[in-house]
Amino acid sequence: MASKEDKQRKKGILQGFKSQEQEAKIAQMPVSKTDLRDLFDHLDLALQEKGCDNSLTLTDAFLEERHLPVDQTKAWLAQYGGYCDCEVLANVEDEFSKVI
Template structure:
């Protein structure tokens, strides 16, 4: 295997491991995240972000999740420190 092919294989393996760790870290299902992102997008179309996770928390309560604080902490670890950042920073990880 030449050096270029070896580097490409290493990069692919690293990307797969990053994706595996990301999936393992999810505090709720991908479907629940999609529901959160859609609801948050609708709310922020008519309400300004107040630089808190107020709307995110309300949506998660409506979804009746038992681990809201764990989800909020996870969102913050991925850059979702407020409602608009949940959409701008976190949603991209699900593309």
């Protein structure tokens, strides 16, 4: 049976790996944390009003309005399950809400 110290050491190592993984995800983001947070806020309001049309129409408009890299950002969002506006809000926000 592992001692309490061994369990704490293993827990610390695991937390270190998770932290490194989160830092790597953040480093790969094509937009700033602020822009991503603002995108989530924008989608939250817009989707309540308009609903999702199974496209990235609202995301495209937001990115274009802010002069952000549209194609690169959409490809990045897709890596985390953001294939339409509501999926960006549901999947990507869930993945990144703790780090932004």
